[in-house]
Amino acid sequence: MSLASIQIKMIKRLLDTATDDKIAHALDKIHPSELSFLFSELNENQTRRLIDSLTLLAKAGQTLRELPDFLLPDVLEQISDKKFSDILLRMEPDDSLFLLQKTPEGRWPILLEALPELQRSRIEKLLIYPNNSAGSVMTSNYITVRSEMTAQEAVEHLRSHPEIKGAFYIYVVDDTNHLVGVQSLRQLVMAPLGTRIKDIMDRDARAVLATDDQEKVAQIVGQYNLLAIPVTNEQRELVGVITVDDVIDIVKEEATEDIYHLAGLSEADRAMTPVATKVKKRLPWMILNLITASLAATVVGFFLQSIEKFVALAVFLPIVAGVGGNGGMQSLTVITRSIALGELDFVKVHRAVLREIGNGMIVGAICGALMGLIGFLWKGNFYLGLILFLAMVCNVIMGALAGALFPIFFKFLKRDPAIGTSVLVTFFTDTFGFLSFLGLATFFLQYLG
Amino acid sequence: MSLASIQIKMIKRLLDTATDDKIAHALDKIHPSELSFLFSELNENQTRRLIDSLTLLAKAGQTLRELPDFLLPDVLEQISDKKFSDILLRMEPDDSLFLLQKTPEGRWPILLEALPELQRSRIEKLLIYPNNSAGSVMTSNYITVRSEMTAQEAVEHLRSHPEIKGAFYIYVVDDTNHLVGVQSLRQLVMAPLGTRIKDIMDRDARAVLATDDQEKVAQIVGQYNLLAIPVTNEQRELVGVITVDDVIDIVKEEATEDIYHLAGLSEADRAMTPVATKVKKRLPWMILNLITASLAATVVGFFLQSIEKFVALAVFLPIVAGVGGNGGMQSLTVITRSIALGELDFVKVHRAVLREIGNGMIVGAICGALMGLIGFLWKGNFYLGLILFLAMVCNVIMGALAGALFPIFFKFLKRDPAIGTSVLVTFFTDTFGFLSFLGLATFFLQYLG
Numbered sequence: 078m079s080l081a082s083i084q085i086k087m088i089k090r091l092l093d094t095a096t097d098d099k100i101a102h103a104l105d106k107i108h109p110s111e112l113s114f115l116f117s118e119l120n121e122n123q124t125r126r127l128i129d130s131l132t133l134l135a136k137a138g139q140t141l142r143e144l145p146d147f148l149l150p151d152v153l154e155q156i157s158d159k160k161f162s163d164i165l166l167r168m169e170p171d172d173s174l175f176l177l178q179k180t181p182e183g184r185w186p187i188l189l190e191a192l193p194e195l196q197r198s199r200i201e202k203l204l205i206y207p208n209n210s211a212g213s214v215m216t217s218n219y220i221t222v223r224s225e226m227t228a229q230e231a232v233e234h235l236r237s238h239p240e241i242k243g244a245f246y247i248y249v250v251d252d253t254n255h256l257v258g259v260q261s262l263r264q265l266v267m268a269p270l271g272t273r274i275k276d277i278m279d280r281d282a283r284a285v286l287a288t289d290d291q292e293k294v295a296q297i298v299g300q301y302n303l304l305a306i307p308v309t310n311e312q313r314e315l316v317g318v319i320t321v322d323d324v325i326d327i328v329k330e331e332a333t334e335d336i337y338h339l340a341g342l343s344e345a346d347r348a349m350t351p352v353a354t355k356v357k358k359r360l361p362w363m364i365l366n367l368i369t370a371s372l373a374a375t376v377v378g379f380f381l382q383s384i385e386k387f388v389a390l391a392v393f394l395p396i397v398a399g400v401g402g403n404g405g406m407q408s409l410t411v412i413t414r415s416i417a418l419g420e421l422d423f424v425k426v427h428r429a430v431l432r433e434i435g436n437g438m439i440v441g442a443i444c445g446a447l448m449g450l451i452g453f454l455w456k457g458n459f460y461l462g463l464i465l466f467l468a469m470v471c472n473v474i475m476g477a478l479a480g481a482l483f484p485i486f487f488k489f490l491k492r493d494p495a496i497g498t499s500v501l502v503t504f505f506t507d508t509f510g511f512l513s514f515l516g517l518a519t520f521f522l523q524y525l526g
Numbered sequence: 527m528s529l530a531s532i533q534i535k536m537i538k539r540l541l542d543t544a545t546d547d548k549i550a551h552a553l554d555k556i557h558p559s560e561l562s563f564l565f566s567e568l569n570e571n572q573t574r575r576l577i578d579s580l581t582l583l584a585k586a587g588q589t590l591r592e593l594p595d596f597l598l599p600d601v602l603e604q605i606s607d608k609k610f611s612d613i614l615l616r617m618e619p620d621d622s623l624f625l626l627q628k629t630p631e632g633r634w635p636i637l638l639e640a641l642p643e644l645q646r647s648r649i650e651k652l653l654i655y656p657n658n659s660a661g662s663v664m665t666s667n668y669i670t671v672r673s674e675m676t677a678q679e680a681v682e683h684l685r686s687h688p689e690i691k692g693a694f695y696i697y698v699v700d701d702t703n704h705l706v707g708v709q710s711l712r713q714l715v716m717a718p719l720g721t722r723i724k725d726i727m728d729r730d731a732r733a734v735l736a737t738d739d740q741e742k743v744a745q746i747v748g749q750y751n752l753l754a755i756p757v758t759n760e761q762r763e764l765v766g767v768i769t770v771d772d773v774i775d776i777v778k779e780e781a782t783e784d785i786y787h788l789a790g791l792s793e794a795d796r797a798m799t800p801v802a803t804k805v806k807k808r809l810p811w812m813i814l815n816l817i818t819a820s821l822a823a824t825v826v827g828f829f830l831q832s833i834e835k836f837v838a839l840a841v842f843l844p845i846v847a848g849v850g851g852n853g854g855m856q857s858l859t860v861i862t863r864s865i866a867l868g869e870l871d872f873v874k875v876h877r878a879v880l881r882e883i884g885n886g887m888i889v890g891a892i893c894g895a896l897m898g899l900i901g902f903l904w905k906g907n908f909y910l911g912l913i914l915f916l917a918m919v920c921n922v923i924m925g926a927l928a929g930a931l932f933p934i935f936f937k938f939l940k941r942d943p944a945i946g947t948s949v950l951v952t953f954f955t956d957t958f959g960f961l962s963f964l965g966l967a968t969f970f971l972q973y974l975g
Contacts, residue, residue, distance in 0.1 A: 110749045117872045145869050236716055244712055245694045245753070262711055263693055267685055299778075300559045302771035304694065304753055321770050322751035328774055329748075332781030333863055339785070340859040341852070348864035349873055352884040359856055363889050363922075366852045367896060370845045377841045384833070384840050391833050391840040392826045395956065396819045398844060403790070403815045407808055410789040414782055415797035420594050423566045424798055435801040440812050447816060473812075507844065 080111055085118055092123040100130040109136050113143035116152055124155050132160060138168040141176060147349035149179040158184070162191035170199040171216050171317075211294050212287030214327070215308045215317030220247045224257055224275035228268040231260065246305050248315055249278050256284055256307055256315045284309050287316050294319055295327040296419070335417050338495035339410065341366070362500070369500055373398075373507035380515035387525045389456060390518050393448075393465060398510035400444055401472030405502040408433040408480025413495045416488055430481045437477025438470075445469035460524040468514035472506055479505040529560055534567055541572040549579040558585050562592035565601055573604050581609065587617040590625060596798035598628040607633070611640035619648040620665050620766075660743050661736030663776070664757045664766030669696045673706055673724035677717040680709065695754050697764055698727050705733055705756055705764045733758050736765050743768055744776040745868070784866050787944035788859065790815070811949070818949055822847075822956035829964035836974045838905060839967050842897075842914060847959035849893055850921030854951040857882040857929025862944045865937055879930045886926025887919075894918035909973040917963035921955055928954040 080088075091100050104112065104127075112131070119127060131137035141164070144152060153161070153176065161180075165173045165188060177185055177200070189197050199217060206212025220241050222231045235244060247265070249258035258278030268277050284307045285294050298306050298321060308317040334344050341362030346355055377384075377394065384390050412429065415421045421429060445466040453462030479502045484494030518525065529537075540549050553561065553576075561580070568576060580586035590613070593601060602610070602625065610629075614622045614637060626634055626649070638646050648666060655661025669690050671680045684693060696714070698707035707727035717726050733756045734743050747755055747770060757766040783793050790811030795804055826833075826843065833839050861878065864870045870878060894915040902911030928951045933943030967974065 108750060114872060117874075145872050147869070148872055232715060235712075239716055242712065262715065263684075263691065266681060266711065266715065267688055299771070299774050301557060304770065321753065321774070322748070325748045325770070325774060325777055328777050329781070329867065332778070332785070333867070336781070336785050336788070336859060336863055340788075340855050342856055342859055346860060348860055348869055348878040349881065352881050352888065355881065355885040356888045359853075359885065360889055360892060362856075363849065363853060363893055364896065367845070367849050367893050370848045371897075371900060374841045374845050377844070378838075381837045381840070385837045388830045388834045388837075389827075391830070391843065392823045394840065395826070395844050395847060395960075396816070396823050399819045399952070399956070400812065400816050404808075404812060406789050407791055407811075410785060410791060411795060411797055414785055418778065418782070420596070420797055423563060423594050423597055425566075429797040432798065432801050432804065436804040436808065439801065439805045440809055443809060444812055444816050447813065448820075451820060503848070507848070511844075 080107070080114055085115065088115060089118065089123060092119065092126045097126070097130050097133055100126065101133045104130055105134060109139040110143045112136075112140045116144060116148055121155055124152060128152075128156055128160065128164075132163060135167055137164045138172060138176075142168075142172050145347075145349075146179070147347055149176070153180050158187050158191070162188050165192060166196070169216055169218050170196070170203055171214065173200050174203045174213075206287055209291050210287065211285045211289045211291060211308050211319060212317065214291055214294075214323050215287065215319050216323075217317055218243070219305075219307075219318040220244045221250045221254075221315065222247050222260070222274055224249050224251070224273070224278065226274050227270065228265055228272045228274065228277070229270040231265060231274055235262075243305075243320060246318075248307055248318070249274055250315050254314045256282075256309050256313055258282060259307060282307065284313075285319070286311065291327045292331050295324050295331065298324045299328070331417070335413065335495050338493060339406075339413065339499050341500065365500055366503075369504040370507065373504055373511060376508055376511040377515065380511075380519055383515060383519045383522055386522060387518065389461075390515065393452065394511060394514065396448065397465070397468050397472055397514045398507045400448075400469065401476040401506035401510045402503050403476075404437060404440060404473045405476030405480040405506045406499060408437070408477045409484060409498055409502050410480075412481050413484045413498070416484060416494050426485055430478075430485065433477045433481040434474065437474040441470040441473030441477075444473060458525060460521045464514065464517040464521055464525075468510065468517055471513045472510040475509045476502065476506045529556070529563055534564065537564060538567065538572060541568065541575045546575070546579050546582055549575065550582045553579055554583060558588040559592045561585075561589045565593060565597055570604055573601060577605055577609065577613075581612060584616055586613045587621060587625075591617075591621050594796075594798075595628070596796055598625070602629050607636050607640070611637050614641060615645070618665055618667050619645070619652055620663065622649050623652045623662075655736055658740050659736065660734045660738045660740060660757050660768060661766065663740055663743075663772050664736065664768050665772075666766055667692070668754075668756075668767040669693045670699045670703075670764065671696050671709070671723055673698050673700070673722070673727065675723050676719065677714055677721045677723065677726070678719040680714060680723055684711075692754075692769060695767075697756055697767070698723055699764050703763045705731075705758050705762055707731060708756065731756070733762075734768070735760065740776045741780055744773050744780065747773045748777070780866070784862065784944050787942060788855075788862065788948050790949065814949055815952075818953040819956065822953055822960060825957055825960040826964065829960075829968055832964060832968045832971055835971060836967065838910075839964065842901065843960060843963065845897065846914070846917050846921055846963045847956045849897075849918065850925040850955035850959045851952050852925075853886060853889060853922045854925030854929040854955045855948065857886070857926045858933060858947055858951050859929075861930050862933045862947070865933060865943050875934055879927075879934065882926045882930040883923065886923040890919040890922030890926075893922060907974060909970045913963065913966040913970055913974075917959065917966055920962045921959040924958045925951065925955045 091103055115127060116124060128137055131140050218241055220235060220238055222234055231247065245262045247260045248256060249260055251257050258280045259282035260274055260278045264277055283297055283301060287308050287310055294306060305318050305320045307315055308319060310316050337344055343358040346358045448469045449462035449466030452465040453459060483498040483501050487494040487498060540552055564576060565573060577586055580589050667690055669684060669687055671683055694711045696709045697705060698709055700706050707729045708731035709723055709727045713726055732746055732750060736757050736759055743755060754767050754769045756764055757768060759765050786793055792807040795807045897918045898911035898915030901914040902908060932947040932950050936943040936947060
């Protein structure tokens, strides 16, 4: 939900004329995620005043955190080092790191030096985790208790930490910070006051390692319907927590990756990515596509004599190849998505492949019949119709086969089933489409024309 | 996480030989989502025994709920009406409805009649909401309180409902069940015991209408980082709650839709969908693709004389069209995904289009140069190289233009920007690719060959 245009107009006028206090008052009731929509509408001066007012309200950090990736670097550039440090001062280490990563590394020392020692070291600790790992998305915004505490003591402990707002689970650790259990706030409230935490906590609570991939985290949180999951190191020491709102972001990101990989795109390539980055990311795939298309086209080169004798073949070439490629992309998409959603874990894989082939046979036969009819009617030549029918059936089946098998084979090799498979499928259906159609045409050449 | 194969073997042996009690004991510690992986491994007799044991453990319903859509109908068919009703008896109305919808409607009256009046009517009430609406995914598994209650009374009330496990928010309603506020369990625990709920509850809590689309629900829950959202009717009477675990499922479903639409697929088409359904869903798109490919190919028909004179043109035709189409699909994917994620709400749309065109110009020029070089080297003809260069540049730019503009135009018309746009983009790049390449070749024909 974004702000109404009348609200935006009003805020812009305030930013141009009113005092910081007055602006802050107007912005007080607006949610950070709604405020974030403002930035794309503002000039440099208005942006500065907005940041100033948000800093007064202590929600500058949250608001910046809600900005889309492509806007953030520009906005951060307009914030002075002093103001930026003030904002970081009130933010969680993981959110601070997120903002830092959107600024040039040269600026980090100045910003970090202005922070208190403890806060700085907590941010620096997060830097060791690789991108997209559990460690890189976890928060340190959680509450721990000891297993010997009573329910009442745990509740008291919760009360003494009003700043940890989303604490719907509390984490039970021993003297050396090893995770020994998880206690849901709901069960805590249910328990008689004198109950010991160790008697009600969940000892089998699932945890992930800080080095685990975020995709695995999302999968576990989704499968077990959790609201948060604790993150530990190899020694099972609690190092952080990942909450379900971050998991939603991860699920969206992973879906974007899947969609993008099928189209030969990199995750970093969004609508507002600078042209230079777009070119750098897309060019390799385009050139690969150019090469595979050229290789497939060499097949056409072998049959130039046939085309010379019956030039109408050139008209049908791209249709046979294209329809086969289209069918192949359908199979590829279904199988790739099934792998991503874990659906193929429930069945024998060959059954899914057989269904794709079955579909390819029927759809191929119908499209082939249609194509054959068009060819026959256009040129009044039965053999042209027959050739088109046969080539189309074969190529659509080949497409189904390639679309189903390549991602499964890639998965078997422990590679991403979406990366590169669409290029392979198209290469396959192009080559096989040209070969089957022109091969058949050459065989029946004396009956054509 | 699925079960290890040794566990599966052990459970299968138990199902064949042990008593229900013994089986139930072995299954007790296993999470429903892990149990669900068993079904694809079992024969009919084993399935029946598994269901019997799970019914003893009261987790038959949950386990069935975790099965993928394509397995559920077969498993439900093997459960007797009596047993099925017993399972429904312990399930929430929304989960019951979910299972019912996977069985033939003819079976519904028998199953529903066996349920108590109240439970039956609660399920029937859900039937009025359209598929994919908030009403169709909400749960009635929530706790309400009155705003005059004290914090202590509210906690007592929570304690008297141990069966509502995930109650991390409670909902504040008036005498006539109108939603007046939401109270987080975390804030409730923080409040002094005598505080009235009306003084601490969130009065501005976001709610959705039962008729709202589930996509909107997912968007709001994601934007405001909620764990649950109340659902009301038009009169603001509370009718249900949607929890964040369902939102994760919705996000995945919507992503699948986006991926599928770009490939001309229907959401109902999964790896294990029966062939007949696959054919029914895919054939229309394949035929549409056949028609547009044929229409594009008629352009080739206009230039048969040129091809007859210089037959090598047939080799390059599919390359120029294919590479342009590939670039177009990249732009289409980026813009479609940006629309789905709401990123384009932050910027002026024309800036995103300009960046796609900018990328198309540079990538087109590089691919064109490469293509031109290949053509020149192969035939030693400068003009062939020039024609290929020009046609490739034009077609890649056209692809970028079509890929960026069609989804934006569709969005403007309030249509899904992913449905049908890929067919349009390919039609565009095929037609324009043939036209530019063969047009230029005809113009320079005297210099070729």
